[in-house]
Every structure is written in C-alpha cells, then in structure tokens.
Amino acid sequence: MPKGVSMPKESVDHQKGWNFEAAAMPFVDALYNTAYRMTRNAEDAEDLVQETYLKAYRYYDKFEEGTNFKAWLFKIMKNTFINNYRKKQQAPTLSDFAEIEESFENQVSEDAAKPTKNPEEELLENVLDEDVQRALDKLPPDYRMVVLLADLEGFSYKEIAEILDVPVGTVMSRLYRGRRLLEAAMLEFARDHGYLREGDEPAKMRSRSAK
Amino acid sequence: MDCKEVSETLFLFFDNEMEEELLAPFRDHVGTCGDCARKVDYTRKLLWIVRERTYRCSAPDRLRHRILISFEHRRFAGPH
Numbered sequence: 001m002p003k004g005v006s007m008p009k010e011s012v013d014h015q016k017g018w019n020f021e022a023a024a025m026p027f028v029d030a031l032y033n034t035a036y037r038m039t040r041n042a043e044d045a046e047d048l049v050q051e052t053y054l055k056a057y058r059y060y061d062k063f064e065e066g067t068n069f070k071a072w073l074f075k076i077m078k079n080t081f082i083n084n085y086r087k088k089q090q091a092p093t094l095s096d097f098a099e100i101e102e103s104f105e106n107q108v109s110e111d112a113a114k115p116t117k118n119p120e121e122e123l124l125e126n127v128l129d130e131d132v133q134r135a136l137d138k139l140p141p142d143y144r145m146v147v148l149l150a151d152l153e154g155f156s157y158k159e160i161a162e163i164l165d166v167p168v169g170t171v172m173s174r175l176y177r178g179r180r181l182l183e184a185a186m187l188e189f190a191r192d193h194g195y196l197r198e199g200d201e202p203a204k205m206r207s208r209s210a211k
Numbered sequence: 212m213d214c215k216e217v218s219e220t221l222f223l224f225f226d227n228e229m230e231e232e233l234l235a236p237f238r239d240h241v242g243t244c245g246d247c248a249r250k251v252d253y254t255r256k257l258l259w260i261v262r263e264r265t266y267r268c269s270a271p272d273r274l275r276h277r278i279l280i281s282f283e284h285r286r287f288a289g290p291h
Contacts, residue, residue: 021282028278032270046274053278121249124256132264150226151261157228176222183257 020060024053027070031077034148038081040137048084052077068159074149075163120183126190135185143178150175212236217247221254 031052035045056063056076063072136144149155149163150171157175161168212220212233217240223229224237241247 017282021279025275025278028270028275029267032274033267036268042271046271046277049270049274050277050281054281057282121253121256124253124260127260127264129264129266132260133266136261136265147261151258152265152267157226172222175226179222179257179261182261186260 016060017057020057023069024056024073027073028053030070030153031073033152034074034145035077035081037136037148038141038145044084048077048081051080051084055080070153071155071159071163074153074155078145078163120187123187123190123194126193127186128189128193131186131189131193134189135182138185139178139181143174143181146171146174147178147182151179212240214240214244214247217241217244218250221250224251225254225258 028049031049032045035048035052036042039045039048052073056073059076063069136147139147145164146160149160150157155163157168157171160171160175164171166174217237220229220233220237224234229237241251
C-alpha cells in the first residue's frame, strides 16, 4: 500500500487478527503442555494459555519480525505465569530453594566420591514412563521450566535466556542441575521397581513352573 | 581435552551448543577413553528418556474454541 494512504482501522484490525491467528495457533499444544507441567492443573493451564494468547494479540504490533515467534509467546506465558503464581503465593520460598541447592551439592560431592563402576546404567533401563513424569513434577519450578524449554521444546540456550530474562550462564547451570536432579529422581524410582521385582521373584517362578 | 572437561561439556555437546573448535578435541578424547565413552553413551540415553518419553499433553478442544472465539470477538468488535 502506498505511503500516506491508511486502511480503514476496522480492516486493519481484521487483518491483524487473521495474521496473528495463523501465526500463533500452531503453538497451542506446546504452550499448553508447558503450562500444564508448570501449574500441574488443567484448569489453571487453560487459563494461563488463554491469557497468554490475549496478551500476545494485544502486543502483536511489538513483535519484531524475523525474531523467534514461538520464543516470544513463551516469554509472554512465563511472565504471566510468574505474575499469577506470585499472586497466588504458591511459589516456594527462597529458603526452600536454598535447602534444595544444599542437598544437591551434597549429592554431587557424594557422586564424585563414588567408584567409577556405576549401577546407574542398568537402573536407567528400568525407568518407566510414569517415573519420567513424576520426576519432572518433583523438580523445583525454576529447574523444571529450563528442562521443559530445552528438552521438550528444543529452544537454544540463548532463546531460553531471553524467555526467562536471565543470563545464558544461569540457563546452563539450571539445566545442569535440573537434569541431574531429574536423573537422581528417576533412578530412585527405578531402584524402587528393582526391589519390587526382586520381591516378585518367587511368584514368577511359581507361575513359570506351573505352565 | 581431558576427562574433566568432557564431563563439564557433555550437555553442551548434546544440546548442539558446543563451540565449533571444541568438537574435534571432544570426539578425539571420547574415542580413546573408555570411561568418557561410557559417560557419553549414558548421557545420550538419559536425554533420550527425558526428550522422547515425557508425555506431551495436547491442548483440549474447549481451549482452542475459547481462544478462537476471543479472536472472532476482537475481529468484529475491534480492540478494547
């Protein structure tokens, strides 16, 4: 359109609506999955995603062409999540985090002291799908968010840093800790299955010999 | 690159975030060190589990409807 000729406002809004819808709707599953894992509640997750879309639509003019639209949507959702989360005062306190950090540090130094032969390799084979979900749910929110963005959504460190408004170094350390905590939790669940399986052994043998 | 550096950069390697010039030294070390080769293999399995076996929930249809209806509303009513 030539400069100086303006479209009627109504049709500008109309066009904007269609453009936004076409660009944004393909990400609804990804946003919902992350929202659900962060809120751990379907109703809150739906509200969070809806609010994200409304805000994104409102600020669509501010989106810079050529930058990552998916990352932009996730950033809006992260900000909305933090605001709502703080409002509801469900966020773990700083001291909770300090405790987690401390127990993690102990874990790391224990790991370092362990002999090189590791039963973890075997245990990893025993991890069930539900263990992965439980372990992810158990992660402190800051770590969970980084793991979701990196491992489920495939964002780069730089994109995650932009979404979360933290330095890339923080993304790397949270991702490192987050994955190690996740690993520790999954191995713990897998170890529990191992014990159960040993306990089941006599029953299995009986059924086998009965055949 | 030594074993300690391999440990420290394992995730960078699997996240495709390792600097170009470190890739060859990383691969060279892992190719000749059994311990590090095991760690690489283990990390690959670990990340595969997290990336591929985490259940992904789809947005419920009613959420899609809610969002689409709000767009319709805005298109016809204009911005608020």
